[in-house]
Amino acid sequence: MPGAKTFYITTPIYYVNDKPHIGHAYTTLACDVVARFMRLDGRDVMFLTGTDEHGQKVEKSAQAAGMDPQQFCDQVSENFRDLSPLMNYSNDAFIRTTEARHDRASQAIWQAMADNGDIYLDKYAGWYSVRDEAYYAEEELVEGPDGEKQSAFGSPVEWVEEPSYFFRLSQWQDRLLAYYDEEPGRVLPPSRRNEVVSFVKGGLRDLSISRTSFKWGVPVPGDPDHIMYVWVDALTNYLTAVGYPDTDDPAYQKYWPADVHMVGKDILRFHGVYWPAFLMSAGVAPPRRIFAHGWWTVEGQKMSKSLGNFIPPQQIVEKYGVDQARYFMMRELPFGNDGNFSHEAMVNRINSDLANDFGNLAQRVLSMINRNCDGAVPEAGPLDPADQELLTLAHGLLPRMREAMAEQAIHRALEQLWEVVGAANRYVDAQAPWALRKTDPARMATVLYGLAETIRHLAVLAQPVVPEAAGRMLDQLAIPAEARDFSHLGADGALAAGAVLPKPEGVFPRYVEDEAAAAS
Numbered sequence: 118m119p120g121a122k123t124f125y126i127t128t129p130i131y132y133v134n135d136k137p138h139i140g141h142a143y144t145t146l147a148c149d150v151v152a153r154f155m156r157l158d159g160r161d162v163m164f165l166t167g168t169d170e171h172g173q174k175v176e177k178s179a180q181a182a183g184m185d186p187q188q189f190c191d192q193v194s195e196n197f198r199d200l201s202p203l204m205n206y207s208n209d210a211f212i213r214t215t216e217a218r219h220d221r222a223s224q225a226i227w228q229a230m231a232d233n234g235d236i237y238l239d240k241y242a243g244w245y246s247v248r249d250e251a252y253y254a255e256e257e258l259v260e261g262p263d264g265e266k267q268s269a270f271g272s273p274v275e276w277v278e279e280p281s282y283f284f285r286l287s288q289w290q291d292r293l294l295a296y297y298d299e300e301p302g303r304v305l306p307p308s309r310r311n312e313v314v315s316f317v318k319g320g321l322r323d324l325s326i327s328r329t330s331f332k333w334g335v336p337v338p339g340d341p342d343h344i345m346y347v348w349v350d351a352l353t354n355y356l357t358a359v360g361y362p363d364t365d366d367p368a369y370q371k372y373w374p375a376d377v378h379m380v381g382k383d384i385l386r387f388h389g390v391y392w393p394a395f396l397m398s399a400g401v402a403p404p405r406r407i408f409a410h411g412w413w414t415v416e417g418q419k420m421s422k423s424l425g426n427f428i429p430p431q432q433i434v435e436k437y438g439v440d441q442a443r444y445f446m447m448r449e450l451p452f453g454n455d456g457n458f459s460h461e462a463m464v465n466r467i468n469s470d471l472a473n474d475f476g477n478l479a480q481r482v483l484s485m486i487n488r489n490c491d492g493a494v495p496e497a498g499p500l501d502p503a504d505q506e507l508l509t510l511a512h513g514l515l516p517r518m519r520e521a522m523a524e525q526a527i528h529r530a531l532e533q534l535w536e537v538v539g540a541a542n543r544y545v546d547a548q549a550p551w552a553l554r555k556t557d558p559a560r561m562a563t564v565l566y567g568l569a570e571t572i573r574h575l576a577v578l579a580q581p582v583v584p585e586a587a588g589r590m591l592d593q594l595a596i597p598a599e600a601r602d603f604s605h606l607g608a609d610g611a612l613a614a615g616a617v618l619p620k621p622e623g624v625f626p627r628y629v630e631d632e633a634a635a636a637s
């Protein structure tokens with residue numbers, strides 16, 4: 118990975134029959150931030166998202182809506198596609214598992230696993246949850262409120278008995294354990310790695326991978342009475358998107374194996390155990406990393422149909438602003454942990470981190486330059502140790518953020534950025550450039566130059582998380598579009614003295630409770 122020129126990152130593909138909520142928006146947002154960071158850092162990035170459209174759950178939802186499944190999918194898939202303009206995602210592709218090319222890829226991987234001797238026909242008798250589209254062993258089930266059996270995620274289960282093809286997962290235990298050991302950070306965060314390793318060490322049962330009781334899916338090659346278990350087809354989307362089974366496809370050559378599959382903790386087993394086993398069996402290199410993030414609760418409660426507390430992403434974008442929503446979700450909790458979404462926490466982040474700390478720093482400095490330096494980047498004189506210290510901090514920010522982003526510790530990258538914001542604010546207070554205006558204008562110019570150069574670094578590096586606001590800050594520093602990637606950071610690409618700056622304006626307004634209420 119280090120030094121590599123390309124970067125392939127994926128989101129889970131979303132079940133079409135659910136309405137998008139902030140949990141869905143979160144996974145894609147994290148990928149977007151990583152993808153933008155990597156692009157600005159000079160990588161050729163492929164960032165994939167899309168919709169998971171097969172399976173019994175979708176077939177049932179289509180029936181309930183009185184629609185043909187394909188027509189149903191065409192309609193509801195748009196809800197997820199619409200998230201990109203809304204949340205400002207920069208995905209390079211959007212895949213739908215009902216595309217013809219996807220049937221071909223799914224059948225090819227199936228055939229490759231069969232050719233390797235890993236698939237056999239038998240009969241499945243056990244528990245299945247349509248909502249989770251998952252098989253559960255007896256001991257994995259818990260008791261529901263009315264004494265009925267349910268999955269640990271609270272989903273109803275039903276007893277299923279039908280002919281089924283099986284994948285010899287039991288044969289892959291040692292090779293999976295070797296795969297986890299091969300590269301550090303194969304599964305992140307470390308707690309999730311432990312979870313996967315102990316699951317595999319506990320022994321693996323063969324996996325039922327076809328169903329005969331419904332039709333909405335990819336037919337098994339050579340036995341069309343069987344439909345592939347939806348997860349076999351769903352996971353294959355990551356390969357379809359880069360041209361598989363055409364391994365000569367330039368996209369496949371460039372991007373496979375994927376650098377990061379980003380997933381929620383609930384679907385770690387599918388990505389961290391089944392998927393690498395399928396791939397190794399089919400002779401395809403397994404992904405470099407699986408990162409499992411945590412779950413959001415809302416005002417302290419799990420999001421659920423019965424509580425009706427699913428927050429649509431549109432609601433938070435309209436209420437707080439897109440950059441504000443993006444920043445909050447990426448900063449509020451260590452990426453990987455569970456978190457709680459609350460209005461109070463959101464307003465705190467908006468008013469304190471964005472408006473007071475970062476926004477105010479830029480606004481103060483740019484206004485002083487506008488008023489006292491004829492609206493142009495001032496010329497720096499000899500540097501004091503305090504000036505040097507601030508510039509060294511700013512110039513060293515990229516390597517520190519890079520280190521954090523290499524392990525998708527997005528919150529840590531942001532903490533680093535805000536450390537420099539804090540240092541710059543303390544420097545403004547200590548240097549008091551407004552007072553230097555009369556006593557030592559040359560010194561004032563040096564101080565303001567150092568601050569403008571620091572703000573340039575902050576804005577360039579904030580682009581992955583708050584692309585709009587950071588872009589506007591860079592406009593106000595007159596940084597041309599082609600000089601906004603990370604190769605222009607450091608002393609070499611420093612701001613040119615004399616460049617004329619446009620009139621400054623705030624980019625991070627405060628969230629004012631009463632005005633918002635009055636406006637609604």
Ligand code: ME8
Binds near residue numbers: 352
């Ligand atoms: O699982 N907080 O799709 P999905 C954070 N189709 N993340 C959440 C969340 C919450 N409250 N609720 C859901 C599927 N998510 C399959 C994927 S991939 C080959 C197939 C996350 O629409 C969840 O963890 O149910 C998962 O990563 C993603 O939303 C999609 O969930």
